[in-house]
Amino acid sequence: MEKTLLAVDDEQSILMILDFVFGKKYKVVQKTNGAEALQWMHQGNLPDVIVADMNMPEMNGFEFILQIRSSGLYRDIPLIMLSGNENTADKIKCLNAGADDYLIKPFNPEELEARINNIFRRMNR
Amino acid sequence: MERRYRIAWVHAQKYPFPFPDEELEKRFELVPFDDMVSVIYSLQEEGIEPLDGLIFFGSEPPPPQIITKLAYLGVYPVIWKTGRITQLNREASHRVKIHELFDDSSSPEDVLRRITYLIEHPIKLNPQENAAEIRYRMPLIKRLFDIIVSSIALLLLSPVFLIVAIAIRMESKGKVFYYSWRIGTGFQAFKFYKFRSMYTGADSRLKDLKHMNQYTQKEEELQSDTNTLSEPTLGTNGMYYADGRMMTEEELRTFRKQKEGATFIKIKDDPRVTKVGRFIRNTSIDELPQLWNVLKGDMSIVGNRPLPLYEAEKITTDRFARRFLAPAGITGLWQVTKRGKGEMSEEERMMLDNDYARDYSFRRDLKLIFKTIPALLQKENV
Numbered sequence: 001m002e003k004t005l006l007a008v009d010d011e012q013s014i015l016m017i018l019d020f021v022f023g024k025k026y027k028v029v030q031k032t033n034g035a036e037a038l039q040w041m042h043q044g045n046l047p048d049v050i051v052a053d054m055n056m057p058e059m060n061g062f063e064f065i066l067q068i069r070s071s072g073l074y075r076d077i078p079l080i081m082l083s084g085n086e087n088t089a090d091k092i093k094c095l096n097a098g099a100d101d102y103l104i105k106p107f108n109p110e111e112l113e114a115r116i117n118n119i120f121r122r123m124n125r
Numbered sequence: 126m127e128r129r130y131r132i133a134w135v136h137a138q139k140y141p142f143p144f145p146d147e148e149l150e151k152r153f154e155l156v157p158f159d160d161m162v163s164v165i166y167s168l169q170e171e172g173i174e175p176l177d178g179l180i181f182f183g184s185e186p187p188p189p190q191i192i193t194k195l196a197y198l199g200v201y202p203v204i205w206k207t208g209r210i211t212q213l214n215r216e217a218s219h220r221v222k223i224h225e226l227f228d229d230s231s232s233p234e235d236v237l238r239r240i241t242y243l244i245e246h247p248i249k250l251n252p253q254e255n256a257a258e259i260r261y262r263m264p265l266i267k268r269l270f271d272i273i274v275s276s277i278a279l280l281l282l283s284p285v286f287l288i289v290a291i292a293i294r295m296e297s298k299g300k301v302f303y304y305s306w307r308i309g310t311g312f313q314a315f316k317f318y319k320f321r322s323m324y325t326g327a328d329s330r331l332k333d334l335k336h337m338n339q340y341t342q343k344e345e346e347l348q349s350d351t352n353t354l355s356e357p358t359l360g361t362n363g364m365y366y367a368d369g370r371m372m373t374e375e376e377l378r379t380f381r382k383q384k385e386g387a388t389f390i391k392i393k394d395d396p397r398v399t400k401v402g403r404f405i406r407n408t409s410i411d412e413l414p415q416l417w418n419v420l421k422g423d424m425s426i427v428g429n430r431p432l433p434l435y436e437a438e439k440i441t442t443d444r445f446a447r448r449f450l451a452p453a454g455i456t457g458l459w460q461v462t463k464r465g466k467g468e469m470s471e472e473e474r475m476m477l478d479n480d481y482a483r484d485y486s487f488r489r490d491l492k493l494i495f496k497t498i499p500a501l502l503q504k505e506n507v
């Protein structure tokens with residue numbers, strides 16, 4: 001079955017790139033902030049992997065991680081942060097909160113894909 | 126000051142609240158309930174203060190109809206607390222539209238964070254879609270059949286109604302008809318009509334009579350079991366361990382059932398019954414006013430017996446709850462299968478109800494009606 005990738009970013013260009021790169025292998029669902037993404041999930045949608053930005057209006061990436069990892073339904077979904085914020089302290093904070101990985105923008109989509117594949121391999125999916 | 130959210134904690138009697146936390150209790154007012162139906166009943170019939178959310182404990186989710194009904198009554202989110210989350214739990218949650226799932230590894234902060242978020246960001250449901258799911262749709266042919274048969278029967282039987290009414294009034298004071306609240310299709314409560322067969326005020330004497338209940342196990346059997354056993358605990362390889370004894374899952378079920386007491390109440394030679402009452406019961410004439418319920422659409426001619434509240438609430442939380450997904454009716458599978466032998470266990474009875482719920486059709490209904498006629502001529506005083 002086709003996997004679903006949930007892309008969460010307030011920057012339209014990033015969503016377009018993700019859709020372009022992953023669109024062939026995944027069904028890419030695009031949301032512009034954490035609250036929108038959660039609402040979509042609460043409506044009964046379970047993505048196979050989430051790629052999320054840090055700085056977003058309404059709900060930022062960190063709060064989004066906390067919501068996902070607190071939930072028994074969503075806590076095992078691979079979650080990769082994609083952020084222009086290079087601050088190591090923030091990076092550590094996200095990883096401690098339960099992000100599986102943290103990539104810094106500008107990013108190489110191939111690297112993102114490789115990291116996602118590795119997560120799936122470890123999960124035996 | 127933020128509002129304190131009212132959260133129903135279902136199965137409060139069996140399990141203490143699993144996330145003891147000061148902060149959590151500051152934010153949430155936990156309202157204890159024994160089961161889901163009590164929640165629905167309290168909101169619907171007793172008009173208690175609205176509930177924000179609900180947490181229930183269990184190894185299996187309730188039928189989706191309950192969740193939809195709760196959503197309809199404004200209870201959101203509905204949360205399942207289980208021992209350990211598996212992929213199966215998640216799939217089941219998804220299927221019945223449970224909004225969140227927690228297990229023993231969830232922390233009180235997780236619970237607080239998620240419930241608060243869910244309450245403050247309710248999902249937008251399509252109200253029409255919602256309403257359609259709540260209302261069980263009876264097939265048109267079944268409903269038509271019910272209307273035609275019940276109105277003809279009521280018309281033809283009107284002389285009988287008149288005679289019985291006079292007889293009841295002549296023997297004892299009180300109303301001719303009697304109703305009790307019953308839970309039917311999709312947990313809808315309705316007034317279930319019968320001819321009065323007991324002296325007035327009989328309901329209050331029910332408690333004194335519990336020891337005469339046919340469905341209660343024999344005293345000695347119960348005694349010997351409870352003496353040697355304390356509550357068993359789950360062990361490895363499918364066996365359950367209690368102090369000094371090992372038992373299989375099957376034995377455990379029997380053990381639990383005995384502890385909880387019989388679900389159905391049926392009494393032989395009940396002294397509360399009047400003489401006319403005994404006659405109309407033996408001939409099942411007392412059930413005739415249910416034709417009115419059929420005409421009104423509360424129930425169907427063939428279906429699962431609508432249960433009184435105290436019975437319904439005991440069988441909602443487990444797999445037997447499926448029976449409520451089928452139409453309620455005057456006669457059904459369990460009535461014709463063994464009626465009159467007086468030995469059917471409640472387990473068997475509920476299995477039959479589930480069986481009907483799983484697979485019913487108009488053809489099957491007709492067959493059941495023809496089988497009911499000889500069953501009506503039964504002799505036993507029940």
